[in-house]
Amino acid sequence: MFDSDQWTQLLEGFLEEARDLLKEAEDNLLRLEQGSDDVEVINALFRAVHTLKGSAGIFSLEPLVSLAHQLENQLMGVRDGQRQLTAPLVSLMLQCMDELNGMVESIDPRHGTLAPHTPRQSELLVALGGGEAVAESAAQAGEINEWFLSIRFDNELLRNGFEPSSFLRYLDRLGRIETLQTLAWAVPDLHALDAEACYLGYELTLRSAASREELLDVFALAEDFCTLRLQLREDAGEPGPLASEVEAQTLAPAPQLSIASLPGATSEPRSGNHGSAMVKVAAHKLDELINLVGELVISTAGAHMQSLRSGSTACIESVQAVQQHVEQIRERALKLRMVEIGETFNRFHRVVRDVSQGLNKQIQLSLSGSDTELDKTLTDRIADPLVHLVRNAIDHGIESPEERRAAGKPEQGNLRLNACHDSGMIVLEVSDDGRGLNAERIREKAIARGMLDADAQISEQDIHQLIFEPGFSTAEAVSNLSGRGVGMDVVRSAIDELRGIIEIESSAGQGCTFRIRLPLTLAIIDGFLVSVGGDHFVIPLDMVTECMEERADALDASGHLNLRGKPLPSVDLGRHFGLRGDPRARRNIVVVSQGRQQAGLIVEHLLGELQTVIKPSGRCSSTCPASAARPSSAPARSR
Amino acid sequence: MATVTLHPASDLAPARLSVHGDLTIYEAGETRQTFLALLAQDPGPWALDLGGLEEIDSAGLQLLLSLQKTLVQGAQVIDLPAQARALVDLLRLESLYPLGASGAGEELRDVR
Numbered sequence: 001m002f003d004s005d006q007w008t009q010l011l012e013g014f015l016e017e018a019r020d021l022l023k024e025a026e027d028n029l030l031r032l033e034q035g036s037d038d039v040e041v042i043n044a045l046f047r048a049v050h051t052l053k054g055s056a057g058i059f060s061l062e063p064l065v066s067l068a069h070q071l072e073n074q075l076m077g078v079r080d081g082q083r084q085l086t087a088p089l090v091s092l093m094l095q096c097m098d099e100l101n102g103m104v105e106s107i108d109p110r111h112g113t114l115a116p117h118t119p120r121q122s123e124l125l126v127a128l129g130g131g132e133a134v135a136e137s138a139a140q141a142g143e144i145n146e147w148f149l150s151i152r153f154d155n156e157l158l159r160n161g162f163e164p165s166s167f168l169r170y171l172d173r174l175g176r177i178e179t180l181q182t183l184a185w186a187v188p189d190l191h192a193l194d195a196e197a198c199y200l201g202y203e204l205t206l207r208s209a210a211s212r213e214e215l216l217d218v219f220a221l222a223e224d225f226c227t228l229r230l231q232l233r234e235d236a237g238e239p240g241p242l243a244s245e246v247e248a249q250t251l252a253p254a255p256q257l258s259i260a261s262l263p264g265a266t267s268e269p270r271s272g273n274h275g276s277a278m279v280k281v282a283a284h285k286l287d288e289l290i291n292l293v294g295e296l297v298i299s300t301a302g303a304h305m306q307s308l309r310s311g312s313t314a315c316i317e318s319v320q321a322v323q324q325h326v327e328q329i330r331e332r333a334l335k336l337r338m339v340e341i342g343e344t345f346n347r348f349h350r351v352v353r354d355v356s357q358g359l360n361k362q363i364q365l366s367l368s369g370s371d372t373e374l375d376k377t378l379t380d381r382i383a384d385p386l387v388h389l390v391r392n393a394i395d396h397g398i399e400s401p402e403e404r405r406a407a408g409k410p411e412q413g414n415l416r417l418n419a420c421h422d423s424g425m426i427v428l429e430v431s432d433d434g435r436g437l438n439a440e441r442i443r444e445k446a447i448a449r450g451m452l453d454a455d456a457q458i459s460e461q462d463i464h465q466l467i468f469e470p471g472f473s474t475a476e477a478v479s480n481l482s483g484r485g486v487g488m489d490v491v492r493s494a495i496d497e498l499r500g501i502i503e504i505e506s507s508a509g510q511g512c513t514f515r516i517r518l519p520l521t522l523a524i525i526d527g528f529l530v531s532v533g534g535d536h537f538v539i540p541l542d543m544v545t546e547c548m549e550e551r552a553d554a555l556d557a558s559g560h561l562n563l564r565g566k567p568l569p570s571v572d573l574g575r576h577f578g579l580r581g582d583p584r585a586r587r588n589i590v591v592v593s594q595g596r597q598q599a600g601l602i603v604e605h606l607l608g609e610l611q612t613v614i615k616p617s618g619r620c621s622s623t624c625p626a627s628a629a630r631p632s633s634a635p636a637r638s639r
Numbered sequence: 640m641a642t643v644t645l646h647p648a649s650d651l652a653p654a655r656l657s658v659h660g661d662l663t664i665y666e667a668g669e670t671r672q673t674f675l676a677l678l679a680q681d682p683g684p685w686a687l688d689l690g691g692l693e694e695i696d697s698a699g700l701q702l703l704l705s706l707q708k709t710l711v712q713g714a715q716v717i718d719l720p721a722q723a724r725a726l727v728d729l730l731r732l733e734s735l736y737p738l739g740a741s742g743a744g745e746e747l748r749d750v751r
Contacts, residue, residue: 158664164697165729182730187701189709190675195667195702 004110011109014055016280018104021048023347026097030349032078033090042079049075052100054203057150057229061114064103065229067121070128071096087357094350096124146178146233147206147215154225157198162222164200170218175208205233283376286337293326293333297611300326330611337377341419341428342370344379344386348417351387355394362401362412363394369419374426378518381498382428385491389430389514390415392488397434397512407509409433424542425500426520431513437506439463445472464504468492501594517594527612530590530603532574533581538612539601543592547606550587561589561600570600641666645677645685653684655717659691662699674706683710690718695726704732 028045031038053068071093077083099121107114117125149171153164171177183201187193208215212230219228300323307319345367356363398404398413405411418429439460446452446466466472470489495502500518519525519540527538550561560567568591574581585604592599641660648654656677662670687703707714719727 158698165726168729180731182732184701184704184732187704187708190671190678190705191709193671193702193705195671196664196698198697199701200697 007112008109011059011107011112014059015104015107015109017055018052019101021052022097022101022104024048025052026094026350027346029090029093029097030353032085033087033353034349042075046072046075046079054150057227058152059112060227061103061107061112063114063117063121064100066117067096067100067103067125067128069231070125071100074128092124092127096128099124144175144207144209147175147208148203148229148231148233149206149215150201150203150229150231151219152183152201152227153198154227155194155197155199157222157225159196160222160225162225164198164202167218167222168202168204171204171206171208171215174210174214174218175206178205178207180204286376290333290337293330296326297330301611327611334375337375338373339376339379340370341372341374341379342367344383345370345417345419347383348386348390351390352394352415355391359395360400361394361398363398364412364414366414366416367418368416372419372421372426374419374518374520378426378498381494382516382518385494385516386417386428386430388488388491390417393430393432393434393512393514397432397436399435403435407435421520422517424520424540426518428516428518429513431511433511436508436510436512437464437467437504438508439506442466461504464506467504468502525612527610528590529607529610530573530588530601531605531607532577532603533579535577535579536607537573537603538610539590539592541609543594545591545593545598547588547590550589550602555602563591563598563600568598568600570602572602574602574604641670641673642691643670643673643677645681648681653686653715654681655686655688656714657688657691659693661694662692662702663694663696664698667698667702671702671705674702674709678709683714684712685710685714687714687716688718689716689723690720692720692723695723697726697730699723700726700730700732 025045025048028041028048031041032045049068049072053065053072056064056068074083074089074093078085078089083089103114103121151167157164168177168180181203183203184199186199186201188199206215212232215230216228219226300319304319304323307315310316348365348367352363352365393415394413398415399407399409401411404413414433416429416431418427418431420427442463443452443466446463446469447454449472451466451469451472452458468488468491472488492502495516495518498518500516503515503517504512505515506512519542526541528541528544530537530539555561555570555572559569559571561570562568570589573579581604588603588606590601590603590606592601641658641662643659644657646655646657658670660666687706703716
């Protein structure tokens with residue numbers, strides 16, 4: 001029916017879809033548990049599980065189908081008000097989704113087989129079961145029921161003398177076919193077609209007084225040649241979500257005889273067209289593109305230099321035109337990688353639920369700024385540090401209900417995740433309304449561990465930063481979640497790697513906010529080129545606040561400049577890097593800011609804006625203590 | 640036995656394929672070969688004149704769907720006899736209806 005490559009492709013499509021569906025289902029389940037009474041949420045949840053089941057059925061992934069089926073039954077009970085969505089039921093369903101996820105991950109797209117149920121899965125099946133018996137007892141009463149039938153025929157059906165449409169005719173006699181979709185997407189083109197093989201399938205709803213057995217009897221003779229799913233729909237009023245719609249969308253377009261191209265003809269677009277606005281692209285392809293664009297920026301800068309050197313106006317002009325286009329391509333290419341943070345945020349519902357239940361704390365999670373866009377690589381790499389911060393906030397930040405009551409706070413703690421853009425940076429905040437950081441205790445601990453001199457005078461801000469030092473942990477009890485002294489330093493090194501910074505804002509008894517600032521993208525930045533002697537430096541343009549000429553010996557002994565009456569901590573780049581500057585050159589101050597901090601860099605020449613490609617520097621610069629402050633770009637070196 | 644003829648395209652109309660006789664699983668294999676041979680002459684689009692069909696089954700329909708998928712710019716069915724239409728109706732493959740056959744829905748109810 002398909003060659004193995006096509007099959008693998010279809011299966012990969014399914015696996016990707018399945019992951020999305022499970023994620024969607026989990027999000028919606030958690031939303032329900034938080035008391036959302038939106039009908040759409042339970043419907044979406046139901047639909048996701050139903051679609052997963054349907055699609056898994058196509059690939060004959062029976063263990064997955066049966067588990068999803070039981071889950072669906074439970075959900076149906078909840079939707080129809082027959083079952084209460086209790087916390088244990090939610091936990092059971094979540095476990096079930098985890099198991100389904102595990103099954104999906106265990107499928108090898110080259111074979112597409114799934115091992116039979118593990119004992120764990122059988123347990124879940126039993127735990128989930130029981131709903132079905134209730135649902136189907138109604139069918140025995142002889143009243144009119146609505147059945148959902150999903151039929152997939154075997155290739156060999158026709159050759160064995162069966163005519164697929166005859167089943168429909170027979171079903172039509174047992175009841176009334178309410179909806180029918182013939183699945184013809186599997187029909188290949190003529191070259192690949194085996195004219196005597198069957199490629200069809202049906203999905204239909206049937207209103208009938210017939211029992212399950214009677215319906216199964218219709219297919220009894222052909223039972224070796226078809227896969228049948230028969231399911232009682234309890235609420236006959238609402239048309240069922242058809243798995244086939246999704247199949248048609250994701251697997252292959254249904255072959256249609258087009259009649260739209262002749263004048264006067266009208267053709268209703270069938271379901272499945274609305275998905276075409278999105279294209280899924282493998283992440284590595286985007287990376288390759290961005291990499292190439294990076295190279296393009298570099299080589300264009302090179303070409304620009306050469307054109308200036310050549311002195312030919314025509315040449316310079318055309319290179320400038322190319323540069324403009326490259327600039328546009330760069331912007332577009334980087335935007336391709338931008339994704340909304342919401343998807344990352346949503347998984348915290350689960351994290352918060354699990355962690356707070358484990359610790360017997362009541363926590364309300366609120367999310368804001370979910371539509372803030374940032375680079376895909378960033379979302380991937382920031383997710384783990386965020387999980388750490390969230391766990392830490394729940395474990396150490398938010399007090400137990402008793403403590404909260406004693407402190408006059410509502411028993412339910414609040415945890416807030418927020419994202420926004422701020423002057424070319426992404427800001428991610430994790431805030432809680434817990435006890436806040438205890439600066440005194442951190443200080444004591446740091447002194448005890450020899451990280452701090454006993455008489456050191458440091459600001460509260462700096463004390464807070466100590467919690468990011470390796471091996472620092474103040475939690476008295478080591479829980480299984482945090483408090484082992486690993487974690488916060490990992491958080492900071494992960495953020496350092498992303499060229500970001502983390503700030504802490506804490507007020508005792510009121511709560512604590514961890515604020516992460518990250519550059520929008522990792523690959524290419526707008527830089528500001530400066531030089532000292534013959535050496536060039538690039539400063540991210542977003543950080544540059546102003547530039548001014550340095551007056552003689554303005555830098556005082558403690559390394560501060562006077563900026564309009566305020567002290568500005570400053571660094572003389574030449575001295576810092578041990579470079580020989582030009583003593584005759586006039587010197588300039590570049591004022592840079594990050595977050596709320598400002599600093600001055602003293603340089604010789606201001607050379608203007610420059611697009612800069614950031615690449616990992618080689619081993620030779622890894623020993624330089626200030627290498628992070630020196631994102632040298634290739635074009636800058638080429639001068 | 641199916642008799643298949645492809646009338647070449649003119650400036651005004653696409654090539655017209657007429658099918659006479661039966662298009663069932665017994666003819667499907669051979670007819671597929673014929674279609675493939677004709678495709679080599681004209682990759683499409685074709686108009687499908689199925690007015691001469693006497694009998695068709697699911698295998699025949701599959702063959703038509705497959706043909707449609709293979710043809711460049713697809714194919715338009717311009718005539719479909721009652722027996723074939725009954726099957727198309729049963730399977731609700733509305734996209735197979737001939738042009739202008741707006742009464743198809745009513746007929747469906749009659750058949751059933």
